[in-house]
Amino acid sequence: MGEKRVLPLLPLRGLLVYPTMVLHLDVGREKSIQALEKVMLDDQMIFLSTQKEVSIEDPAEEEIYNVGTLSKVNQMLKLPNGTIRVLVEGIQRGNITSFMDEKTHVEVEIELTDDVEEKEAETEALMRAVLAQFEQYINLSKKVTPETLASVQDITEPGRLADVISSHLSLKIKEKQKILEIFNVKERLEHLLALLNNEKEVLGLEKKIGQRVKKAMEKTQKEYYLREQMKAIQKELGDKEGKIGEVSSLKERIEASDMPENVMEIAKKELDRYEKMPNSSAESSVIRTYIEWLVNLPWKQETVDNLDIPHAETVLNEDHYGLEKVKDRVLEYLAVQKLTNSLKGPILCLVGPPGVGKTSLARSIARAIGRNFVRISLGGVRDEAEIRGHRRTYVGAMPGRLIQGMKKAGTVNPVFLLDEIDKMSSDFRGDPSSAMLEVLDPEQNSTFSDHYIEEPYDLSKVMFVTTANSLSTIPGPLLDRMEVISIAGYTEVEKLHISKNHLIPKQLKEHGLKKSQIQFKDDCILKLVRNYTREAGVRNLERQIAGLCRKAAKQIVSSEKKKVILSAKNIEEYLGKPRFRYGQAELEDQIGAATGLAYTTAGGDTLSIEVALSPGKGKLILTGKLGDVMKESAQAALSYVRTKVEELGIAPDFYEKTDIHIHVPEGATPKDGPSAGITIATALVSALTKRAVRRDVGMTGEITLRGRVLPIGGLKEKSLSAHRAGIKTIILPKENEKDIEEIPETVKEGLSFILVSHLDEVLKVALAGDEK
Structure with a gap:
């Protein structure tokens, strides 16, 4: 019986360590890392044993070989990718007697075994035989260097000799493990001798096969030259096989296509060049690909528009609720097309927050008028060649995305969606945005020039629809060529209809549920809209509905519940506590805090602006990640208040003795724009006069030094956010009166709009109570 020890286990994958062997290991598994850390705290001794299957991530007892090696961890290095590189040295063979599974790693009880040595003379003879065979193996194998032989010859211990030679052989893990498990030195040497004999024979056969392959390759080269001669003879004889047949088929396709005369002449000229060029030439495949593009592009094929206005209106209403402006524009286009029979395709730009249905609306337009639909995304496009294509002189040249899209559409008049046009850079x-000018200009796009095709291509019949989240990043000249249609967020009532008519039926179908199995009550949908989502569109709302469908499906399958009814009362059981507070209006009137209305890329939002006063030297402190324009609005508001100190009853020297701190909460979100001007001024006056600001009033408008209120943009989105937040009164610039028409009736009913042209009017409405 050998010495017994309890040590952490490190299972090895695809390799094995013999005693006296030193090598590097990369360790990545959590249990193995924990074992190493324990070892480094103790005596650096660990037990290494190989697992039977490489692919198993967490091996069980029976999946690890019992015989392994007691080893010492000499060095440990943490790599940037999280793995640990260790230098281990094999010490002694050991046999696992039992496993002890700790929480963090595996520990094993091992019995250490010494090499069993017998008759000296016989062992010496075996050592010499093994060395002789190993020398022959090295001569045949290119994997082992001759220097290895010199290092092996110096070894005098028979057991160590067997282990070192085994480690240099290209053996499978099973074979290497077998050698590790032989404790008797003489038996180990005999087994190794047999293996070396076998390996030597295999290497000899490999050498023979290599020579045979070399002869076969020489024969293949000879056949290649003969075949080339045969092709030349076939050409002389007018044989239609090979390239000649291919050229004639391309010629037929060119003549059968509808390409214009000038393009056809170029295609035929290129075909002549292709015919005369040898197949081995690099340019041969370039010309072939170019001809294929010319043949496959639609030059005259077009679909017939379905100009039935009621049909188009029905399709658009089926797919989308609301969005009247866009639908009217499409129907107007169809009506004019019906009267004139020829009209250049309009270039619409749908602008709005994410999730309002811009992309799906373009697909719906194509379905309504019976055209093919093709979409390309311009998000992140930086290379002009993406639009115009590469010149054919470059390796791997190809047409731009416009031409690729036209080939995919297969007609000259598809609905072509250019998604995310505001995200080009x-x-x-x-x-690339300058290259888009030619595409989106109705006066120029009839002769669109692609660098790869080179010949003008007519895009005038294409109906281009572009989408964007914000107009601010679209260059002016490009914006000028598009008809901008703004799609604001949906109201609660619209979201309710969209959920019932579109989202719920779609999600029921996707989750394999029937209407009889699940019922969404109206109050449930409204609670989803108010408390579980905050967005202009309906993308997150659809996700929440999908989540409820999954929970319902699980209940129906597991508990054999026949029907799940979802209402505002039980929705928290499925989705947890509400994520958002419905109604962002303050709970009571506040001094020095006013509610502004902001426009964001995700629609509108309410913005609380706070002012705090403290004794000081007249410093103005601005916080909340404000942009330059907003900072300047704050300074303009302060300058206006200083000119009105007597009228407002404020101490004339307040700016010398008081520090003013203006803060906009949600400090991590960048904020900019002039429309917070009157809100900042109101909060400032409130703080200085100790008069509270009415909690149910929201305001928006730019301020001048004389107190004039200038118009702002995004009123519809801002009104929706005010309505959602529970604000009853909106103060807005008088010049924005025209924009009130765009606000949905359901929103208008719950709001009262006060039009102002001067800050004095704002203060009369916004400040509550008597002056102190």
Whole structure:
């Protein structure tokens, strides 16, 4: 019986460590890392044993070989990717007697075994035989260097010799493990001798096969030259096989296509060049690909528009609720098309927050008028060649995305969606937004020039629809070529209808549920809208509905519940506590805090602006990640208040003795724009006069030094956010009166709009109570 020890286990994958062997290991598994850390705290001794299957991540007892190696961890290095590189040295063979599974790692009880040595003379003879065979193996194998032989010859211990030679052989893990498990030195040497004999024979056969392959390759080269000669003879004889047949088929396709005369002439000229060029030439495949593009592009094929206005209106209403402006624009286009029979395709730009249905609306337009639909995303496009294509002189040249899209559409009049046009950017590879000017200009796009195709291509019949989240990042000249249609967020009532008519039926179908199995009550949908989502569109709302469908499906399958009824009372059981507080209006009138209305890329939002006064030297402190324009609005508001100190009953020297701190909460979110001007001024006056601001009043408007209130944008989105937040009164610039028409009736009913042209009017409405 050998010495017994309890040590952490490190299972090895695809390799094995012999005693006296030193090597590096990369350790990545959590249990193995924990074992190493324990070892480094103790005596650096660990037990290494190989697992039977490499692919198993967490091996069980029976999946690890019992015989392994007691080893010492000499060095440990943490790599940037999280793995640990260790230098281990094999010490002695050991046999696992039992496993002890700790929480963090596996520990094993091992019995250490010494090498069993017998008759000296016989062992010496075996050592010499093994060395002789190993020398022959090295001569045949290119994997082992001759220096290895010199290092092996110096070894005098028979057991160590067997282990070192085994580690240099290209053996499978099973074979290497077998050698590790032989404790008797003489038996180990005999087994190794047999293995070396076998390996030597295999290497000899490999050498023979290599020579045979070399002869076969020489024969293949000879056949290649003969075949090339045969092709030349076939050409002389007018044989239609091979390239000649391919050229004639391409010629037929060119003549059968509808390409214009000038393009057809170029295609035929290129075909002549292709015919005369040898197949081995690199340019041969370039010309072939170019001809294929010319043949496959639609030049005259077009779909017939379905100009039935009631049908188009029905389709658009089926797919989308609301969005009257866009639908009217499409129907107007169809009506004019019906009267004139020819009209250049309009270029619509749908602008709105994410999730309001811009992309799906373009698909719906194509379905309504019976055209093919093609979409390309311009998000992140920086290279001008993405739009215009590469010149054919470049390796791997191809047409731009417009031409690729036209090939995919297969007709000259598809509905072509250019998604995310506001997210193009320019760098050293050119300016793709400038390249888009030609595409989106009805006066120019009838002769669109792609660098790859080179010949003008007519895009005038295409109906281009572009989408954007914000107009601010679209260059002016590009914006000028598009008809901008703004799609604001949906009201609660619209979201309720969209959920009932579109989202719920779609999610029921996707989750394999029937209407008889699940019922969404109206109050449940409204609670989802108010308390579980905060967005202009309906994307998150759809996710929440999908989540409820999954929970319902699980209940129906597991508990054999026949029907799940979802209402505002039981929705928390499924989705947890509400994520958002419905109604962002203050609970009571506040001094020095006013509610502004902001426009964001996700629709509108309410913005609380706070002012705090403290004794000081007249410093103005602005916080809340404000942009330059908003900071300047705050300074303008302060300057206005200083000119009105007597009228407002404020101490004339307040700016010398008081520090003013203006803060906009949600400090991590960047905020900018002039429309917070009157809100900042109101909060400032409130703080200085100790008069509270009415909690149910929201306001928006730019301020001048004389107190004039200038118009702002995004009124519809801002009104929706005010309505959602529970605000009853909105103060807005008089010049924005025209924009009130765009606000949905359901929102208008719950709001009262006060039009102002001067800050004095704002203060009369916004400040509550008597002056102190």
